[in-house]
Amino acid sequence: MARPKSEEKRLHLMLAAAEAVAERGVGAPTALIAKLAGVAEGTLFRYFPTKEALLNETYLYICELGWASANESFDLSRPLIERARHLWDMHVDWCLANPVWDRALSQLAVTEILTKETRAAEAAMFPDVGLMEQVSAGEVLAGHPTEYADALFLAVANATIEFARREPERVEAYKASGFAAFRRMFLD
Amino acid sequence: MARPKSEEKRLHLMLAAAEAVAERGVGAPTALIAKLAGVAEGTLFRYFPTKEALLNETYLYICELGWASANESFDLSRPLIERARHLWDMHVDWCLANPVWDRALSQLAVTEILTKETRAAEAAMFPDVGLMEQVSAGEVLAGHPTEYADALFLAVANATIEFARREPERVEAYKASGFAAFRRMFLD
Amino acid sequence: MARPKSEEKRLHLMLAAAEAVAERGVGAPTALIAKLAGVAEGTLFRYFPTKEALLNETYLYICELGWASANESFDLSRPLIERARHLWDMHVDWCLANPVWDRALSQLAVTEILTKETRAAEAAMFPDVGLMEQVSAGEVLAGHPTEYADALFLAVANATIEFARREPERVEAYKASGFAAFRRMFLD
Amino acid sequence: MARPKSEEKRLHLMLAAAEAVAERGVGAPTALIAKLAGVAEGTLFRYFPTKEALLNETYLYICELGWASANESFDLSRPLIERARHLWDMHVDWCLANPVWDRALSQLAVTEILTKETRAAEAAMFPDVGLMEQVSAGEVLAGHPTEYADALFLAVANATIEFARREPERVEAYKASGFAAFRRMFLD
DNA sequence: AATGAATGAGTGTTCATTCAT
DNA sequence: AATGAATGAACACTCATTCAT
Incomplete structure (x- = not known):
C-alpha cells in the first residue's frame, strides 16, 4: 500500500470537529474543521463520507x-x-476540565444530526457500575428503565457543572451539593 | 395613511420561527419562517433587524x-x-402538550444565538412562588443562588419529560416519580 | 408585488446557458452562465430550480x-x-447561421440531462407539414413511425451541415446534394 | 527488475473508460475508471498523462x-x-451488440475532448471497400469528399440503430429499410 | 408599510492530479 | 512499476439581507 491512511489524522479531524462545533455550533464549516486538523479540505472527506458521519x-x-x-x-x-x-466526581471533573468537549457534546446532542445508532451506542457507554440498577430498583424509580436513572444523574450533574463554571472558586461546594441532591433522590 | 406595523404579524413571525426551529434547527431559513408566518420574505426584517434578534x-x-x-x-x-x-405539573404538562415549542426552546438554548440579556431575562421569568427560596435555604443547597435550584428543577423535569414522551402511556408514572425525586432532594 | 420576475432575465439566462454549453459542454459552470447572462449567481436559481432544469x-x-x-x-x-x-433550407440555413445554438443542441441531446418530457416535447415540435406522413407511407419506410422519418431527415441534414461548415464557399453545393440525397431516399 | 508497463493494463483502462463514459458521460471520474480497470487511481496516470489523453x-x-x-x-x-x-450489416449489428461501446463513442464524439488528430485518425479508419469512391463519384455527391459519403452512411445508420433499439423486435425491418434508404440515395 | 426579486459570500462535496511509500 | 493518500481548486446550490417597486 502506498501509504496507510493515518489513524492520527482521523483523530485530529474528530478533535478539530469537536473544537469547531464547540465554538460555532453544528454549522461550523468543514473547511474550518479541516484547517483546525491541519489537513486539506478534501482530506476530511477521505476519512468521513459526509459531515454528518x-x-x-x-x-x-x-x-x-x-x-x-x-x-x-x-x-x-x-x-x-x-x-x-x-x-x-469523575464526570463533573472531566466536564469542567474539558469545557470544549463538553460543549461540543451538548451542541451535538440536541441536533438531528445524531443517528439512532449513535444514540444507542452512547447509551451503552454509560459506565455500568451497578449503580443505576440499584437506583431504578429503589422505591422512587421502580418500574422505569435504568436509562432514566442515567438521565437524571446526568441532568443533575450538568446543571451543577454549569453553575460551578460560573463560580469557579466554589466548584467543590457545587460538586458536594449536587451529589448530595442526587444521593437524596435515591440512595437514602 | 401609513399603516402601523401589525402586532399580530410580530406574533405570527415568532410562532413561525419557533415552528421552523423545532423542525429544522436554528439553521431554518428566514424565508421558511416568513412563509409559515404568511408574510413576505422582506417583511420579517421590518419587524426584526436580524435573524438572531x-x-x-x-x-x-x-x-x-x-x-x-x-x-x-x-x-x-x-x-x-x-x-x-x-x-x-404545569411545567411538565405544558411541555408535553406543546412539543413543538418545547423543542424550539431546547434547540435555541444550546446555541450561541441567545444573548446574555436573553438568558438573564429568561432566568427572571422562572415563576417565583416562594419555592426556590425555601429550597436554597435548606441544608442541601445552602449558600447557592436560587437559580441553581431553578436549574435543578428544570433539569429533573426535562429528563422526565423526555422519557415520558418515549412512553406516552406511562406519563403519569414518570410525572410522579420525577416529582418524588425532586421532592426528596430538598423538601423532606 | 414588489417587482415582477423579469421574463427578459429568464431569456438571457437560457441564451447564456446555450452559449456556455456550446463552448464548454454541459459541464459549463452555472457561475459562467450567470455571468454571461449578466445576473448574480444566486439569481439563476431563482429562475430555475436546478442546473438540469x-x-x-x-x-x-x-x-x-x-x-x-x-x-x-x-x-x-x-x-x-x-x-x-x-x-x-430553413433548417440548414438556421443551423449554419446559428452555430452556437446548433452546437448547444447537439451537446445537450447526447447527455442524460434531457428528461423524457423534454424529449417528448421536442419530438412534438418538428414541423408537421405533411411531409413525413407521406415519407413514412412510402415504400421504403412503410410500417415505421414518422419519427424515424424525422430522424433520417435530421441525420442527413446534420451531416450536410457539418461538411458545409468545413467548406463555407461550397455551402450551396452541399445543401443541394444533401437534399437530393434525402429526396431520392423517399420522394421519387 | 523494473517491471515493464503492462499492455494489458492499458487495454483494461481504455475499456473501463469506455464503460464509465457510457454510464456517466465524459464527467465520469478517473477514480471510477481506475476501479473498473482493477488498478489503483494513480496507476491510470502512469499509462495516460491526462484524462483527456x-x-x-x-x-x-x-x-x-x-x-x-x-x-x-x-x-x-x-x-x-x-x-x-x-x-x-456489420456496422449496425456491432452497434446493437455493443451498446455500451456505441454509447461511449456517441458521448465522446460531441465533446471538445476529442482533438483534431483523433478526429482525423477516426476518419481514416472508415473501411475502404471501394464503396464510397463510387458513391461520391455518382451524380448526387459529385465534387464532394468521400468523407461526406462516409458521414451520410453513418448518419443514416445511427438513426436506424437508435430506432431499432427502441423496437428490438423490429430490428431486421429497420435494418432493411435503413439500407434501402441509403441505397436509393446513391446506388440506383 | 409591504413586497419579493436580487445579491454574493458561504456551504458541503467532488475530482484530476501529484508524490511519498 | 504500482499504489492510494493527499491536495485544493471547482462546483452546484443556499440564504440572510437589501432595496426598488
Whole structure:
C-alpha cells in the first residue's frame, strides 16, 4: 500500500470537529474543521463520507474519552455510595476540565444530526457500575428503565457543572451539593 | 395613511420561527419562517433587524407562553408542597402538550444565538412562588443562588419529560416519580 | 408585488446557458452562465430550480427558436417537394447561421440531462407539414413511425451541415446534394 | 527488475473508460475508471498523462474494435451492392451488440475532448471497400469528399440503430429499410 | 408599510492530479 | 512499476439581507 491512511489524522479531524462545533455550533464549516486538523479540505472527506458521519463519529469518540478515565479507575469492591460519588466526581471533573468537549457534546446532542445508532451506542457507554440498577430498583424509580436513572444523574450533574463554571472558586461546594441532591433522590 | 406595523404579524413571525426551529434547527431559513408566518420574505426584517434578534425574541416569547398558565393559576395560600407539585405539573404538562415549542426552546438554548440579556431575562421569568427560596435555604443547597435550584428543577423535569414522551402511556408514572425525586432532594 | 420576475432575465439566462454549453459542454459552470447572462449567481436559481432544469428548458427554447422561422413561412398550397425543400433550407440555413445554438443542441441531446418530457416535447415540435406522413407511407419506410422519418431527415441534414461548415464557399453545393440525397431516399 | 508497463493494463483502462463514459458521460471520474480497470487511481496516470489523453485514445481504440470485424470479413470479389450491404450489416449489428461501446463513442464524439488528430485518425479508419469512391463519384455527391459519403452512411445508420433499439423486435425491418434508404440515395 | 426579486459570500462535496511509500 | 493518500481548486446550490417597486 502506498501509504496507510493515518489513524492520527482521523483523530485530529474528530478533535478539530469537536473544537469547531464547540465554538460555532453544528454549522461550523468543514473547511474550518479541516484547517483546525491541519489537513486539506478534501482530506476530511477521505476519512468521513459526509459531515454528518464525521459529527456522529466525533460524538461517540468524545463520549468515549469522557468515560474512559471513569471506567479505568473503578473499584467495585468499594461500597455503592463511594462508587456513586466516584462516578460523580469523575464526570463533573472531566466536564469542567474539558469545557470544549463538553460543549461540543451538548451542541451535538440536541441536533438531528445524531443517528439512532449513535444514540444507542452512547447509551451503552454509560459506565455500568451497578449503580443505576440499584437506583431504578429503589422505591422512587421502580418500574422505569435504568436509562432514566442515567438521565437524571446526568441532568443533575450538568446543571451543577454549569453553575460551578460560573463560580469557579466554589466548584467543590457545587460538586458536594449536587451529589448530595442526587444521593437524596435515591440512595437514602 | 401609513399603516402601523401589525402586532399580530410580530406574533405570527415568532410562532413561525419557533415552528421552523423545532423542525429544522436554528439553521431554518428566514424565508421558511416568513412563509409559515404568511408574510413576505422582506417583511420579517421590518419587524426584526436580524435573524438572531428574531430568535432571541422568539425564545423569550415562548418562555413567557410556557410560564403564563403556571403563573395564572397559583394559589399562594396552599402549602408549599402543593405549590411545588402544581408548578411541576404545569411545567411538565405544558411541555408535553406543546412539543413543538418545547423543542424550539431546547434547540435555541444550546446555541450561541441567545444573548446574555436573553438568558438573564429568561432566568427572571422562572415563576417565583416562594419555592426556590425555601429550597436554597435548606441544608442541601445552602449558600447557592436560587437559580441553581431553578436549574435543578428544570433539569429533573426535562429528563422526565423526555422519557415520558418515549412512553406516552406511562406519563403519569414518570410525572410522579420525577416529582418524588425532586421532592426528596430538598423538601423532606 | 414588489417587482415582477423579469421574463427578459429568464431569456438571457437560457441564451447564456446555450452559449456556455456550446463552448464548454454541459459541464459549463452555472457561475459562467450567470455571468454571461449578466445576473448574480444566486439569481439563476431563482429562475430555475436546478442546473438540469435550466438546461432542459434551454434545450426546448432553442429548439423553438430554430423551428419558429420555418413554421412561419410555410405555404401549404405549394407542392410537396417544394415544401420539403423549404423545410430543408430553413433548417440548414438556421443551423449554419446559428452555430452556437446548433452546437448547444447537439451537446445537450447526447447527455442524460434531457428528461423524457423534454424529449417528448421536442419530438412534438418538428414541423408537421405533411411531409413525413407521406415519407413514412412510402415504400421504403412503410410500417415505421414518422419519427424515424424525422430522424433520417435530421441525420442527413446534420451531416450536410457539418461538411458545409468545413467548406463555407461550397455551402450551396452541399445543401443541394444533401437534399437530393434525402429526396431520392423517399420522394421519387 | 523494473517491471515493464503492462499492455494489458492499458487495454483494461481504455475499456473501463469506455464503460464509465457510457454510464456517466465524459464527467465520469478517473477514480471510477481506475476501479473498473482493477488498478489503483494513480496507476491510470502512469499509462495516460491526462484524462483527456485517455479518452482520446479510448475513442480510437473502440473505433478500431468496431471496424475490425467488418474489415476482417470483406470479400472484394463480391459485387458492390453486396459489399455495401455487408458493411451496413456489420456496422449496425456491432452497434446493437455493443451498446455500451456505441454509447461511449456517441458521448465522446460531441465533446471538445476529442482533438483534431483523433478526429482525423477516426476518419481514416472508415473501411475502404471501394464503396464510397463510387458513391461520391455518382451524380448526387459529385465534387464532394468521400468523407461526406462516409458521414451520410453513418448518419443514416445511427438513426436506424437508435430506432431499432427502441423496437428490438423490429430490428431486421429497420435494418432493411435503413439500407434501402441509403441505397436509393446513391446506388440506383 | 409591504413586497419579493436580487445579491454574493458561504456551504458541503467532488475530482484530476501529484508524490511519498 | 504500482499504489492510494493527499491536495485544493471547482462546483452546484443556499440564504440572510437589501432595496426598488
